Structures are given as C-alpha cells and as structure tokens.
Amino acid sequence: LVTLKIVAEKAGVSPTTVSRVINNSGYVSEDARRKVEKAIEILNYVPNNAARTLAKKRTNAIGVVVNNLHDPFFHDLIKGFEDGATETSYNIVFCSALGGDVAGKERYVKYLTNGVTDGIVLYGSYLSDESIINYLIDINFPFILIENEISGRIVNNLLIDNVGGAEDAVRYLISLGHKRIAHIVGNPNRKVNIDRMNGYINAMHKNAISIDPSHIKYITTGYVSGYDKMRELMLSDNRPTAVFCSDDAIASYAVRAAIDLGLKVSKDVSVMGFDNRTILPDGYRGPDITTVEQPLYQIGKDSICFLTEVLLNGGCMQPIRKVYSTEIIIKETVGPVYG
Amino acid sequence: LVTLKIVAEKAGVSPTTVSRVINNSGYVSEDARRKVEKAIEILNYVPNNAARTLAKKRTNAIGVVVNNLHDPFFHDLIKGFEDGATETSYNIVFCSALGGDVAGKERYVKYLTNGVTDGIVLYGSYLSDESIINYLIDINFPFILIENEISGRIVNNLLIDNVGGAEDAVRYLISLGHKRIAHIVGNPNRKVNIDRMNGYINAMHKNAISIDPSHIKYITTGYVSGYDKMRELMLSDNRPTAVFCSDDAIASYAVRAAIDLGLKVSKDVSVMGFDNRTILPDGYRGPDITTVEQPLYQIGKDSICFLTEVLLNGGCMQPIRKVYSTEIIIKETVGPVYG
DNA sequence: CTGAAAGCGCTTACAG
C-alpha cells in the first residue's frame, strides 16, 4: 500500500508538503511541487478517503437514498441526479431500500451519515420515513427531502404541488362535461396519494359536484389492482364516465380493464393518470394516457445542486423550499362525456 | 458529536470495552455490556465509519459501478443487485457514469477503491474499461466483472454466452427458411456487440449461407439509428427476409421502420433482437419482439453473493468464472420465410 | 474480563 508518507520519502519532502500539493492548499515551491507530482505519478498514489475524511471531517460525497431503485419510475429522476452530479464536485452514491422497508432505509441513512457522505438526498413520499427524517434533524446532518414533509419540522424541501395538480386534472375532466368522476387511490401510506385525493375532492366540491362514496376505490395489492378496481367501477350501478387515478401505473391497469370489458377508452370512459411516466409497467401497450406531469428530471437535478450549495455555505443559509407545479398532458385516454 | 470516548465516560468503562461491545468481540462482562448498551442508547451513538475503516482496513461496503443507471435496461439487473444486497451483510452503494464517460467511471472507481468499499462490481461490456480493470488488478482490489473481459488477465468474471446466443438466434431464423438474413450491429466498442456479430457470422457459415456484405449495418447515432439502417435494408436491391439486431432497443427501431414502410413484421420481414428487455425505449408499442434472453436478474444477484464470498474468504479462492447461457424467447416478430 | 497505548493515513494549526 502506498501512503502519503511513502510519497514524501520518495519526493524528499515532508508529509505536510505532500498534503499541500494534493490538496492544492498553502504555499508550495514549484520545485517541491514537481518532485511530489513525480513521486505520485511513479508510485501511482491515490489518497485514502477514510483517513482524509477522519482528518478533514468532510467526505466530498453526497448520498441519494430511494426505495426500489429498479423501478422504471425513477428513469427521469435518476437522469436528473446524474446530470446534477456532473455539475457538482461531490461524488454521488445511490442506495436503495427494497419495498417500503424502513429498517433497510434507516440502516443506509445511518451508514451514509457517519463518515461516508456530507449530505443526503432523501426521496420518497413515505409517511413511515418520519423516524429517519427526525434522526437527520437530531444529528444536524445536511439533507434535502424530495416529495415528503413532516409537519412542524422545517427542512430543505423539494415538493410537487400534488393537490393542485390533481385539482387541475379533475377540473379538466369537469370541463369536458364529466360529473360522475371516480378516483382510484394508491397506497394511502404515501403522502403523495393523500394529496392527490384531496385535490380530487377539492375540485369536486368547488364545482358543487357530489361524490358517490363508492366512486373512491383504494388499491389493495399494488398498482396491478387498479385493474380490479376499474372493473368494479365499470360494472357498478352508478357507472362513472371518468376515472382519475393516483398515478399512471394504476391508470395503465384501469385502461387494460376497460379495454378487456369491451369499452372504448376516451369515448365510453375517460381515464386520467398522474406522473407522465415514459415507461409504464408490464409492457403496457394501450393508448397513451392523459396525465399530469411532474418535473422529475428537474427535481433530481436541482436536489443535487441545492444540496451542494447547502454544503458549501455551511449552516448560514435559509432552508430551501420549492414547490414545483405540474402540467396537464393531453394524450389519448380522455374525451368529452358521452351524449 | 458523540464519540466512542464519550460513551465510555458515560458508561464508566474504557473505550476498549465500548469497542468490544459494539463489535461484539472479545470478552465483556454482562454488567459492562449492559452499562455500555445503555449509554449508547441514551446518547444515540452511531460509530463513525471513516474512523472504523481506517482502523480496521475494512469498510463493510460493496460498490456497484455502471454506466447510465437511469437506463431502464438495468431494471432486472438492479433488482438482482438489490436482492443480492439483502443476502449479504455488506452495504451496497451504486455509482453511475454518464454515457460512455471513462473518466467519470475511473474517478468513481478510484474513489470507491480507496477507503470507501471493500470490493466492487463493475458492469458493462466496454472495451474502454480496460484501464480501469488494469488499475483494479494492479492495486489488488477485489472486484467482479460482469459482461466484460480483457485478454490475458484473469479476474472474477460473470459472462453471458453472447456468441452462442446470437448463433442460436440466427440458427432459429434459418430453421424457418430464412437465408437472406441481415444484421444490425450496435456500438462496436462494446464487446457484447462484437460477440453477437460473431455468433451471426458463425451461424451463417456453419449453414453454408453466404453473407451479403451490405447486409451488415452498423448503427451510427445510438439505437435510434436502427430505424435508418432497417430502412436502408428494406429498400435495398437484395432485401433480406430477416434481420437480427444486436439488442432489443435497436430491434424496436427496426420494427418501427418496417411498419412505417407498410410492411407486416413477421410476415413480410422477420426481426429478432437480444436481451428480452421488459421495457423498450421511447414508448415502443409495436408487436412483442422475438429475442434472446440473458439472465440479468440472476447475474446481478450472483455478483453480489460471489463478491461477498470473495471478500469473506480473503485471497484464498479460485477466481470465479461463470458463463450464463441464453434462451430464445419466441414472441411476435419472427415468422417463416415468405413463399 | 479490562484498560493503556500505539497505530490506521491523513490534515492543520503552529513555529520557524
């Protein structure tokens, strides 16, 4: 193993001087610098990060923690992280917890926050992340939270206006004449789904349309059960003319169900999603889903850039709070109400 | 900041004893253990990984390095890594280099190999990774290489039989009566594409079918140019009846081109891919592509498990070399030759 | 079963 000390001996200078040249700090004579650089070259020396971290109390790395990194949902977001990475001098490492595994996520956070990164990006609208967030606050560790929030604690926050976006979506359906609008709700342990449901309710109330309680369906076994919920809705007595889903994955299954029932989507029934995912699960090949777009790429990129700023400015910074607005993307699954 | 020393004071024991209980090593009286555990609990102590790494020369982490983590191609592979992670006690961190950026990849490898991980999984069939691989060998760092190889150096290797898989694919086309079989070749700087091309050539030779040189097309601007290449093939004088593509992404564009030309895929022309990707780029919605499957999930999982073994057994282990075989997956884009 | 001491490989005041 080649250490800084060995480099120093080879170069005929003190370890201090070697340190100065690899950190490009303090005064070093041209002559000394050349000797050190040559020794580094010859010995192929790379500084040990653990030792460096311990001495400097700084790792020069940022951690990104998500659930289910394999999910194609992350496509845009990861691209944002990657592009953010090219604009920061920090190394970026990703950690993934499977499913909604809080314990696994917590383990990674404790790992990353103790001498392996300087800051972390925590993604995910999980209510169950509260303990993790509290931990980060308690140890006063720099982090930025995407798409999550816990009441009463103010942190660096990147949010999407899910309530507003859902409200827009439902208002759009109403503008096309729909009144019997159903809602298929995703996992209620995720704040994002609760917000979107509230947006749905708001829009209905504001337009003085009363909601048939049987028109609100919760998925049970993941987004796949959007299929069953849609089927139930379509076969019910008070069949809705439009269905707003918590996300595109659910919507894709709703569309499949409608098609399998012989319905023509957008004509016989409208289906609207949320997310504007480019990649839908399980090889979906139905019509393109009318949806609400959230700027995931931008958020991913911003999260790295903002966190970099936070780290560089130390504590002397206003907490970041940014709410990204959404946009309706008209595609093929929504049409005017029949008749 | 709460350190081990503070815990020791609080518990009224020496730092040595605290270290023993957090590492569960050596003898500790029940009484001392209890006092230490209580102090840890009260102070909410978490050991500093950098200090630990420096002292133990062991990080208890594994790094996974890939290009373009955002690519949905990684879906199965990442799932494999994640599931592998649940079977090892190592923490897993992912790093992503954008595009074919060797410099970025090298930077991450140098970072990970110097006091941040104990071993790394290097994915990708890039010929240009040679310098990285040589570096890893030179510093004697444990790693496992997926889908890559450099001649003359023996390393832990997880490979896919790309030559055999491609040969099978082309033999399958031949068995359906095809003779004028074209090949659209992906980036020739990736070994995988060269191997598959060799498989194509082998199959043709073994069946004594001569190849029309104009039937071998190289993509130019990424998989999207599969579209143009297919168009050229379909409009050429000696139009092929079947086209074998280096991968499914290219094949998906070839299919798009055929359809846009008014051809019926599988009847007028057969298209075969490689990878059996569940998620095709850019919202592909054509027929399901007949292809060759590689067990990416298994490989991802195995890579973590094998590397864990290597790390636990120190140097005293035979190098790993495993070649995974492939399987033809018949879907909708291949049919018997016309007439 | 326990603790004092040295050491892991760096950095950073400090003195010159």
Added chain:
DNA sequence: CTGAAAGCGCTTACAG
C-alpha cells in the same frame, strides 16, 4: 515556503 507534532475516532495487540 517548509516541517514536527498533535489530532481526527476508532481498533487491536499487549499486559495485567
């Protein structure tokens, strides 16, 4: 411009 020395927060022989 340069270097000796202390220290970052742990672990691990070693002696008891």
